[in-house]
Amino acid sequence: xxxxxxxxxxxxxxxxxxxxxxxxxxxxxxxxxxxxxxxxxxxxxxxxxxxxxxxxxxxxxxxxxxxxxxxxxxxxxxxxxxxxxxxxxxxxxxxxxxxxxxxxxxxxxxxxxxxxxxxxxxxxxxxxxxxxxxxxxxxxxxxxxxxxxxxxxxxxxxxxxxxxxxxxxxxxxxxxxxxxxxxxxxxxxxxxxxxxxxxxxxxxxxxxxxxxxxxxxxxxxxxxxxxxxxxxxxxxxxxxxxxxxxxxxxxxxxxxxxxxxxxxxxxxxxxxxxxxxxxxxxxxxxxxxxxxxxxxxxxxxxxxxxxxxxxxxxxxxxxxxxxxxxxxxxxxxxxxxxxxxxxxxxxxxxxxxxxxxxxxxxxxxxxxxxxxxxxxxxxxxxxxxxxxxxxxxxxxxx
Numbered sequence: 386x387x388x389x390x391x392x393x394x395x396x397x398x399x400x401x402x403x404x405x406x407x408x409x410x411x412x413x414x415x416x417x418x419x420x421x422x423x424x425x426x427x428x429x430x431x432x433x434x435x436x437x438x439x440x441x442x443x444x445x446x447x448x449x450x451x452x453x454x455x456x457x458x459x460x461x462x463x464x465x466x467x468x469x470x471x472x473x474x475x476x477x478x479x480x481x482x483x484x485x486x487x488x489x490x491x492x493x494x495x496x497x498x499x500x501x502x503x504x505x506x507x508x509x510x511x512x513x514x515x516x517x518x519x520x521x522x523x524x525x526x527x528x529x530x531x532x533x534x535x536x537x538x539x540x541x542x543x544x545x546x547x548x549x550x551x552x553x554x555x556x557x558x559x560x561x562x563x564x565x566x567x568x569x570x571x572x573x574x575x576x577x578x579x580x581x582x583x584x585x586x587x588x589x590x591x592x593x594x595x596x597x598x599x600x601x602x603x604x605x606x607x608x609x610x611x612x613x614x615x616x617x618x619x620x621x622x623x624x625x626x627x628x629x630x631x632x633x634x635x636x637x638x639x640x641x642x643x644x645x646x647x648x649x650x651x652x653x654x655x656x657x658x659x660x661x662x663x664x665x666x667x668x669x670x671x672x673x674x675x676x677x678x679x680x681x682x683x684x685x686x687x688x689x690x691x692x693x694x695x696x697x698x699x700x701x702x703x704x705x706x707x708x709x710x711x712x713x714x715x716x717x718x719x720x721x722x723x724x725x726x727x728x729x730x731x732x733x734x735x736x737x738x739x740x741x742x743x744x745x746x747x748x749x750x751x752x753x754x755x756x757x758x759x760x761x762x763x764x765x766x767x768x769x770x771x772x773x774x775x776x777x778x779x780x781x782x783x
Contacts, residue, residue, distance in 0.1 A: 397450060398421065399459040399460075400481070403765075404435050409767070409775065421448075430751060430759075449488070455496065460500045486499075489521060499517075518549070531561075539774075540710075601618060602702050621684065630679075638685075641659050644663055657693075680692075705726065714738055738764075743768040
């Protein structure tokens with residue numbers, strides 16, 4: 386027979402957010418004694434769902450993990466390591482990864498789980514990762530690092546995260562949680578009604594630019610001028626919003642779209658303005674009158690004697706595909722300009738974003754918080770189904 390701690394291991398959460406990682410361990414029978422986060426809104430949400438275990442606290446070197454804790458769960462801030470955050474190597478929050486490891490090392494917890502963005506393993510962040518692992522290894526932990534894809538663990542989302550698992554007494558293991566069958570997005574979003582908690586669809590006005598663009602975007606497509614192919618709808622194919630174009634003008638625009646990535650001049654970025662001579666070779670019918678007309682209507686711009694597209698974003702108004710997985714649920718997921726419901730011409734609701742992350746409908750978000758705050762919490766969370774898989778794996782390490 387297993388002893389008590391083996392049956393119900395104790396755990397605490399550091400930088401716990403609203404509790405995605407912690408809830409997965411709670412579901413699998415761990416005894417979550419406490420959780421800590423600096424964000425009052427996240428702590429309020431955590432306590433609404435996790436029996437008032439969390440409190441607001443700035444975690445630093447003066448903090449101590451309670452003696453006898455079996456498992457430490459941590460999600461230190463990742464903005465400085467993120468590609469979306471621009472790889473801010475001097476971001477002061479980066480040091481919190483090292484602080485987390487130092488706290489774990491002092492605690493002598495049996496197992497630690499640290500979650501962060503996938504780009505933590507990139508070459509630009511390798512120094513921080515190596516320092517973090519060294520702290521744990523010097524304290525006698527065996528560490529494994531891997532990238533997990535949420536869609537491999539019962540989540541309808543292409544979300545990749547870096548997971549560090551550390552085990553005390555240098556006991557070796559291989560970090561390979563058991564995968565599960567893929568889930569389609571349409572299955573996850575089905576069955577919601579007006580009575581569902583945190584589900585309040587907001588439709589743009591039918592005469593608005595948002596609505597008219599959304600009407601032209603199909604499942605799996607996005608508004609995008611800089612990539613060709615069936616998944617990209619360029620602005621010149623939506624004349625009711627961006628203005629009509631002639632056949633010659635569309636030739637000019639599509640030619641510049643190709644050339645700006647093929648005829649490279651700079652050693653940074655992924656595209657360059659196009660010289661007029663190159664444009665004429667690609668599109669012989671191009672003429673300066675048509676080019677200047679496109680400049681005047683906002684389709685093109687001059688840059689130091691060369692010409693380039695004006696709207697060079699790589700995708701807005703992304704229509705989710707009900708038969709596939711969602712892109713990463715981030716803190717902006719409720720913005721209609723960025724993500725569209727698979728079938729309706731609107732953005733996603735809080736409950737829909739939560740479902741895509743794998744939160745159950747029983748997990749509630751305080752009504753007094755703004756949608757922006759709630760989407761930020763959801764986007765920063767670990768998908769609970771992934772957390773449950775990690776929890777099962779860690780149970781075998783104790």
